Amino acid sequence: MSSTAPRGSRATTPRSGASRGRRAGGADTRGEILEAARASFADKGYAGTSVRAVAADAGVDSALVHHYFGTKDDLFLAALEMPTDPRPIMAAVADGDRDGVGRRLVEAFLGVWDDPDTRLPLLAIVRSGVAGEPGRSIVETAMRRLVFGYLVQALEIEDGDRRFALVVSQMAGLVMTRYVLLLEPIASMPADEVVAWLGPTLQRYLTDPAP
């Protein structure tokens, strides 16, 4: 086959039935950038990855990475195969009265999780996070940076790490019961009832004074 034996880590990368040809055409180049990005985020984490280094690994110019994917955060979301961009969603959650942020966060969460088109890719991401490293740190970075970070900044939440962990402690359990174990009646509970039950919980975890 191809005699160019490019950078390793093939065995581990999840999909890409793409041909092995280097810098072949538009579609292949895009795929090679994504593959290089996944390898870098997995090996070096979010902070240790740069667009420049990903471009070099893929044998292209940085400008081409920006052209295809935008910023490093955009590239990160593409590498994760996020089915939806959490940033505008979280901006909307943050935009509103502080006392309603818990409800808005549950509503936004159900908006993407109750829809099978987004739920199934999200479940795949969750599974890669639960399976262990490197998926775990990557998913955690995504949640902290691209999901939760918006709230912390916009609402000037102090002690964000603690409140992030508390929110995850409720929402991970909601994912388990409503979408994985299908525990009734929470699995088929109307969204507005879930919001009414869990909204005040998240509100307390986000904005109440520490006990």
Added chain:
Amino acid sequence: MSSTAPRGSRATTPRSGASRGRRAGGADTRGEILEAARASFADKGYAGTSVRAVAADAGVDSALVHHYFGTKDDLFLAALEMPTDPRPIMAAVADGDRDGVGRRLVEAFLGVWDDPDTRLPLLAIVRSGVAGEPGRSIVETAMRRLVFGYLVQALEIEDGDRRFALVVSQMAGLVMTRYVLLLEPIASMPADEVVAWLGPTLQRYLTDPAP
């Protein structure tokens, strides 16, 4: 080093290095009863299992099953390999003022989960519940009947199934973050701080009027 190559961990059955001989002696008989009980709870569920049928499957008299294990619930806990009997713990949680039940439930939960001697077997049980049938229904029955049922009865909680699912939605997430993913700072948060944060959540799920 050592040339004694010990028994290999038996592929499927967790412990029981017991030999196959039928009705051999005390130890074997006990193991055979347990094995018959596990098979019956897995095949026929909790409701479909009787001490009489388990005894017949194991080729012994029902009285011997009662002698070794006590009631059907006791046999169920032994078959699950529960590392601690939840019934006295839940009786203590139920015994006290109604406004403090949320805190007492989190305290009791942490009492068994923060201790590695009980946490590790509990995690094995949780995994068998998450892995799918028959573990799932067995674990769910155990939780509903032998853990949560006490509260529902003692506190005369209405709509117990809904409140059970809500409580599980928080506590499953606590297990994930504190004991499986080791998400900081919740993984190393002092127990009394976890109680202070999560106690009011469980209180609301257990005793607040439906929204």
